[in-house]
Amino acid sequence: KQIVILPGDGIGKEIMDAAVRVLQAIAENFNHQFTFSEHLIGGAAIDGEQSPLPETTIHACKKADAVLLGAVGGEKWDALPGEKRPEKGLLGIRKELGLFANLRPIKAFTPLLHASPLKEEIVEGSNILIIRELTGGLYFGEPKKRIPEENAVVDTLYYTQTEIERIVDKAFQTARTRKKRVTSVDKANVLESSRVWREVVEEKSKQYPDIAVDHLLVDAAAMKLITNPKQFDVIVTENMFGDILSDEASVLTGSLGMLPSASVRTDGVGLYEPVHGSAPDIAGKGIANPLGMILSASSMLRQSFGMEQEADEIEYAVQMTLEQGYHTPDLSIKNGTVVGTKEMTDIILGNLA
Amino acid sequence: KQIVILPGDGIGKEIMDAAVRVLQAIAENFNHQFTFSEHLIGGAAIDGEQSPLPETTIHACKKADAVLLGAVGGEKWDALPGEKRPEKGLLGIRKELGLFANLRPIKAFTPLLHASPLKEEIVEGSNILIIRELTGGLYFGEPKKRIPEENAVVDTLYYTQTEIERIVDKAFQTARTRKKRVTSVDKANVLESSRVWREVVEEKSKQYPDIAVDHLLVDAAAMKLITNPKQFDVIVTENMFGDILSDEASVLTGSLGMLPSASVRTDGVGLYEPVHGSAPDIAGKGIANPLGMILSASSMLRQSFGMEQEADEIEYAVQMTLEQGYHTPDLSIKNGTVVGTKEMTDIILGNLA
């Protein structure tokens, strides 16, 4: 399997090293052949190649079976104009690869729960998968520009019916592997695109009679994620709502640093990255939490390569490591032991074998 | 003072009765003259006049010094097409009156805190004011329609520079009466309108050197409201982001049922309504919480009529009532006494005198 690795900026390099070590161990244990080729993206690519997404990177990703991404961005590049910023690399690679579905699982890890901002009884047992449409909506619609004649500015929320259908299909299919419930989030009392979205969900749901569906307005969803996160199984929503709600949901369980994310298309090719950012303030200090990246790698094995058992082993090793009390400084475990990135990875490797 | 009252749907009528009783008591105590004229809006107006916002209602509101609104909407009208739904009444009256600033204070009331989904130490002492732009953005931008030739649909996020400037001004001015901190929320790494928004905030901030300003991406804001609500003073943001974030924030303190909201313009005319909805399931049962409506009336006295002392008295009476342990069934107070809408209002009136 050809894996492109894009460490990116900040702590990206350190956590990518950790994930590659884990993948190499898996390859050895299961007799797989993984080849890794490293490329530039984000700020690192701006510095090295004057572009957040160089052609060579796009080319390599298009030929790969899967892509692992660390993190992009940092203050250093914040003053650059829109087109030239690190985030453009991320948005660009999603679009170039046609990765239309962003999967963000949020699961309560019991040893970490006491660090949740929510009361334990509210959040305990939560297991949500947010499926966010990733290549349409306000992110890419045109016109997106200033209108000097009107002294005004415009962005455009544009969706084709087909784009809505494929993400809704993805949600229904994924719900089949879970608790068989889909909550579609929109703003149908205001947006025409949401009214079409709702119609598509209703229409598609006829093909999935085994899946329970409900609709929730985005403002109500933002409330219910906090007041009763346990009520959700799969949430599906458009790009911008998904950006907001998935980040909101990511802090509920007190374990942001270990959440993975997957951006996929129908043929199995995908890009896997942790939810947390590039954390320039701790870069190079050897204390970054590698678990989000390692769990992203495990998600790659499962979703792009169909290697269920291999993915299970990694997740099991992570779970065991937490239960043993080991954690990086960003997390908190009662009576736990704080370790650095490398030590954490060593322990995971030990628990793998 | 001419006050238009729009009870609307569901529990709207019951809570409006309560607010009017409180205002009448204030008028008597302080020798004011309030005249109330009642009009239709929302579902009630659809049933009575075939329109969610009849001309007579618009006309009356335009002549009034302030408007009190109960709540609109209900399942009964959910199947109607976009243009004919109860919410159109609400959106329409905001637009007709040019109420561009929606003020949503979120304050932790100590007796209610234990009902918060958040840990008390996280939420205790929070005092946030979200200022949401209310007449622009995705809500009203054109085109907002289906495009059959492309099998697609479009909504438009449109802002003029002037619209952004006036809401940002409102935020800076309001911050002067509070802790002098403004957090501007946008999505400047993706939206052109957010980049203009950020520039306006930077430019305006020069006129308010006494106010500290920072910028936060909307996804990060959705996280930080939960992980550290105390860090915020005034938050200012565009219409849709404001809709989502203010509803998210409204559940943090465990007292959604008592949160007021104000929609104002520069000359002091305003529309005041509770944050909660029309709750058709409990309508007519006499158990609705009147506090959100009563505090909205107090906000009207303060913001539209400049009656600071009168407003303080109402807020004080509400605070006292909670400290005495009285609450409607939607709230929860340790060792408290559950009362109905009318009894609650009687107690408030007693505490006023």
Ligand SMILES: CC(C)[C@H](C(=O)O)[C@@H](O)C(=O)O
């Ligand atoms: C960096 C930014 C453009 C990006 C997004 O909004 O998609 C990020 O917030 C994410 O969710 O991956």
Ligand SMILES: CC(C)[C@H](C(=O)O)[C@@H](O)C(=O)O
């Ligand atoms: C009813 C709806 C159109 C409205 C809005 O989105 O503005 C409501 O959610 C609100 O926040 O007052």
